[in-house]
Amino acid sequence: MTSTLSKPRYCEVALPVPLRSTFTYAVPASLDAEPLIGRRVVVPFGRRAMTGVALAESDRPPGLARIKEIAEVRDSLPALPPKLIELGQWISRYYLAPIGEAFRAMLPPEIELRHDREYSLTDSGRAYLLDLTSAAELTDQEQLELAMLQQVDESATRARRKHLKASTAEALVRRGHLSVRNILGHRKTRQQKIVAWRPAISERPIGQSEDRIREVLAGTRGPLPLEILLKKAAVTAQVVQRLEVAGLLLTWEEPITPGEDPWDTDFAPPANILNAEQKEALAEIWRWQVEEKFTPGLLHGVTGSGKTEVYLGAIEAALSRGKTSIVLVPEIALTLWVGRLVRARFGDSVASLHSGLPDIERARQWWRVRRGEARIVVGTRSAVFAPIENLGLIIVDEEQEAAYKQEETPRYNGRDTAIYRAHLEGAAVLLGSATPSLETYHNARAGKYRLLKLTSRVENRPLAEVRIIDLREDFRRQHRVAPISESLRAAIALRLEEKTQAMVLINRRGYSWSMLCRSCGALVQCQNCSIALTYHKSRQRLECHYCGYSIQPPKQCPKCHGVYMHFVGDGAERVDEYLRQQFPAALIGRLDRDTVRTKREYQQVLGAFAKGEIDVLVGTQMVAKGHDFERVTLVGVVAADLALGRPDFRAAERTFQLLTQVAGRAGRGQLSGEVLVETYYPQHYAIQFAAQQDYVSFYDKEAHFRRVLHYPPFTALATVLVRDRKVEKAIRWSRALAACFAPFEKQGVKVLGPAAAPLARLRRDYRFQFVLKSPHRSTLGKALAAAFEFCETKEIPETAVIVDVDPINLS
Numbered sequence: 001m002t003s004t005l006s007k008p009r010y011c012e013v014a015l016p017v018p019l020r021s022t023f024t025y026a027v028p029a030s031l032d033a034e035p036l037i038g039r040r041v042v043v044p045f046g047r048r049a050m051t052g053v054a055l056a057e058s059d060r061p062p063g064l065a066r067i068k069e070i071a072e073v074r075d076s077l078p079a080l081p082p083k084l085i086e087l088g089q090w091i092s093r094y095y096l097a098p099i100g101e102a103f104r105a106m107l108p109p110e111i112e113l114r115h116d117r118e119y120s121l122t123d124s125g126r127a128y129l130l131d132l133t134s135a136a137e138l139t140d141q142e143q144l145e146l147a148m149l150q151q152v153d154e155s156a157t158r159a160r161r162k163h164l165k166a167s168t169a170e171a172l173v174r175r176g177h178l179s180v181r182n183i184l185g186h187r188k189t190r191q192q193k194i195v196a197w198r199p200a201i202s203e204r205p206i207g208q209s210e211d212r213i214r215e216v217l218a219g220t221r222g223p224l225p226l227e228i229l230l231k232k233a234a235v236t237a238q239v240v241q242r243l244e245v246a247g248l249l250l251t252w253e254e255p256i257t258p259g260e261d262p263w264d265t266d267f268a269p270p271a272n273i274l275n276a277e278q279k280e281a282l283a284e285i286w287r288w289q290v291e292e293k294f295t296p297g298l299l300h301g302v303t304g305s306g307k308t309e310v311y312l313g314a315i316e317a318a319l320s321r322g323k324t325s326i327v328l329v330p331e332i333a334l335t336l337w338v339g340r341l342v343r344a345r346f347g348d349s350v351a352s353l354h355s356g357l358p359d360i361e362r363a364r365q366w367w368r369v370r371r372g373e374a375r376i377v378v379g380t381r382s383a384v385f386a387p388i389e390n391l392g393l394i395i396v397d398e399e400q401e402a403a404y405k406q407e408e409t410p411r412y413n414g415r416d417t418a419i420y421r422a423h424l425e426g427a428a429v430l431l432g433s434a435t436p437s438l439e440t441y442h443n444a445r446a447g448k449y450r451l452l453k454l455t456s457r458v459e460n461r462p463l464a465e466v467r468i469i470d471l472r473e474d475f476r477r478q479h480r481v482a483p484i485s486e487s488l489r490a491a492i493a494l495r496l497e498e499k500t501q502a503m504v505l506i507n508r509r510g511y512s513w514s515m516l517c518r519s520c521g522a523l524v525q526c527q528n529c530s531i532a533l534t535y536h537k538s539r540q541r542l543e544c545h546y547c548g549y550s551i552q553p554p555k556q557c558p559k560c561h562g563v564y565m566h567f568v569g570d571g572a573e574r575v576d577e578y579l580r581q582q583f584p585a586a587l588i589g590r591l592d593r594d595t596v597r598t599k600r601e602y603q604q605v606l607g608a609f610a611k612g613e614i615d616v617l618v619g620t621q622m623v624a625k626g627h628d629f630e631r632v633t634l635v636g637v638v639a640a641d642l643a644l645g646r647p648d649f650r651a652a653e654r655t656f657q658l659l660t661q662v663a664g665r666a667g668r669g670q671l672s673g674e675v676l677v678e679t680y681y682p683q684h685y686a687i688q689f690a691a692q693q694d695y696v697s698f699y700d701k702e703a704h705f706r707r708v709l710h711y712p713p714f715t716a717l718a719t720v721l722v723r724d725r726k727v728e729k730a731i732r733w734s735r736a737l738a739a740c741f742a743p744f745e746k747q748g749v750k751v752l753g754p755a756a757a758p759l760a761r762l763r764r765d766y767r768f769q770f771v772l773k774s775p776h777r778s779t780l781g782k783a784l785a786a787a788f789e790f791c792e793t794k795e796i797p798e799t800a801v802i803v804d805v806d807p808i809n810l811s
C-alpha cells in the first residue's frame, strides 16, 4: 500500500434522546473525504440505528474503549447551515434542553428518509456483476443487493428498487456501482379536479344552475378548478356531478402547485395606499435594512391600523437588499391569510412551514427553503428554524401570543428565539402587536428595541365602542339564568333586524364546564388528572381536555352516590344552542375545535361568514384573531373574566389582550362597531383599560405589580416540575431537589416550593413544582444546571424533572 494513512476522524453527533450530551462516533474510511458537519447521520445506538446530526469533528479520540462507527450519511447538502447549528446550541443552553432534542426540533420531518432515494445500477455496477470473480472487495450483502438490482432492472419493476438496505446501498453508491436519485418531489402531489364545459350535442333545455355553470365555464372563464367553479356559479357539488353524469361537463385531475392552490387563485389583494404613519414606520425599517446589522424593533399598532401592509413593505425592503425573510404567525390558520397576501405580492418565492401540513409536504417545503428556492418563509413557531440563508428580516406577528411558547421539550419561545437568531445573523427583527407582552414593551421603553407606532386605524375609522355589562346587575334585573346576558341578547336581535353580523366569543369549549353533585358538591373528575370533566352534549360524553379521557355522564355521583347531578358553567356548544332557540330564523355558525378540525373546514366556516351566509358566529378564541369581516358590527364576549380567576401572574395581561383583540374585530369596514363585554368584575383594571383600549395605562399599572411582586419582565423566572406515577417518589425527589437549590438562595435566587403544582395530577403523574426567581439570569441558569447534575448523581431520571425557563404561565 502506497497511500498515506490519514488520521482517524471522530464526530460529535446529537441524537434525539433525552440526555444532555452528544455522542462520539468514528468516521469510517469510506467517508474520509466527506465534510460531515450539519449533515444527518445514521449511527448505531444501543441495539438500534438512530438518526442524528453531526455537530463537530475532531481527530483526537475520546477516552472510550470502543468507539462505534457512523453507518450512513443522509444528506448530500447539510440539512443545517452553520448559523442554525449555533442556534440549536443556544436553545439547548438557554432552555436547558437535551441537545439532541433541541436539534430534532430544527430538522425536517423524517419521512423522506424512509423512501426518498431510488437506486439503479450504473455501468460500473453492471460490469462488476459480469465479472464477479475478478475482485472480492464487496461484502456478500453488497453483492447480493447488486444482483437483486440487476434482476429488478431487467424486469423493470421500479418500485422494488427502494427496498434495498439503505446502508449497503449507500456503500455501493460510494463505490460507483449504483446511482441514486432523489424522488421526493415527484411523489404524491396534491390533485385538484378541473371542470370544463362540453359543447352540448343536443340543445336540450337546462335549468337555472346549469345555466350559471355554462355562463361561467363557456362564457366568461375557461375550465376551472371545482372549488372555484362552485363559488363563481354559486352551485353545489351535486349539480356539477349531475351534469358530469349527463355528459355536459368534462372533468380531469391536475396537480396543484403551491402557487395555484385554489385558496390563492382568484384572490386579488387590496391595493392600499399607505398612510402617513405606515410610511414613517416603513422608512425606519428601510434604514435598518440599509444598516445591515442586528436591529430589534416593536411595531405597536392598534387593531386595524394596517400592520400587515408594513410587514409586506418590510419584506420588500429586505428583498431589495438581496436578503431573505421569515414571517412568524401564532397559529396555522393565520399562515393561510398572511401566506396568501405574501404570495399575492411576491409570487413563487414563498414557502410555508407549519405542523398542519402533511409530513411529506412539510419536508418538500423545508428542502425548497434549504436549497435556496424560497426567499420568504411564512410559518408558525418552528418556522423560526427555517433553514434559510442570508437572512435580513424576521417578523413576529402578535408577538405576545402564548402559542409561540412550545410546551414540550425543547421549551423554547419562538419570539425570543427569533430575536436571538436575528442577533446571530445580523438581521432585523420586527415584533408586531396591538397589545405587546410586558417583556417586549419594557424593552422598547428601555431603548433596547426601537419603537414604531401606528396610533390610528386605517382611514381614521373609529375604534369600536366597548360597553361593559355587569352580570350581577343583569341578573338582578332579569332574575333568570341564561347563557348570555339580556343586554347581549337584545344587541344580537338588533343586528339580525339591521342585517349586519355579530360574533360571540366564549372561551370554553363544550356544553357545560363540569358536572356537579348537588348532595356532596363534588365535581366529576378525570381519572388521570386533577381536573373536572367537560360535558359535550353532541357526543353525550364527559371529556378531559388534557388527556382525552372520557365517560358517559354518570346518573349517580361517583363519590356519594347522590342522584342529583347537575351541569354547571356554559360553554360554546350551549351558547350556540341557546342562540338557535332564541333566534330560530337566524343562521348561527360555530367555530371551535369541536366543529372545525381541518384547515378546509376552517376556511369553509370563515368563508361562509365572510359571504354573509352566517348571521351570528359563536366561537372560542379562534374567532378573535386576525380576520377582517366588513359587516361585523357587534362582538359579544361571554364570561370575559374567566382568566382572571386563575392563579397566574399573567391572568390580567391575558384578559386585557384577549378583550382588546376581540374589540378589534368589530367595525373594521365602513360600519361602526360595538363590543359588549360580560363580567362579574366590571371594576378590574384589565377590563377597564381594555374597554378604553388604553394599552399604555394598562402597561404602567401591570408593570408596577410585576415589579413589586418580582415577576417578569423584572425578574428572570423558571419553574421546575417533578413528576412521577408514584406520589412517594415525586415527594422524595422534590425534597432532594429543594436541598440542591438551597445554596443558591444566598446568591439571590428565590426558591418557592416544592408545592403541589396547580395541576397536581396530570395524565396519571403526581406533580410538584418549584418556582425560581432571580434578578440575574446567569445565577438562575447556574441553579438549574446544578439541579441536572444533582439528578444525575442521585439517579433521579431526567424525564421526571421538567425545567421551564421563561414559563408562559404557572399553572
Ligand code: ADP
Binding pocket: 270, 272, 273, 274, 275, 278, 301, 302, 303, 304, 305, 306, 307, 308, 309, 458, 459, 626, 628
Ligand atoms: P392590523 O393587523 O394592524 O389589525 P391589518 O393589517 O389587518 O390591521 O389591516 C386592516 C385592514 O386595513 C385590512 O383590510 C387592510 O387591507 C386595510 N389597510 C391597510 N392599510 C391601509 C391603508 N393605508 N388604507 C386603507 N386600508 C388599509
Ligand code: ZN
Binding pocket: 526, 527, 528, 529, 544, 545, 546, 547, 548, 549, 763
Ligand atoms: Zn385527564
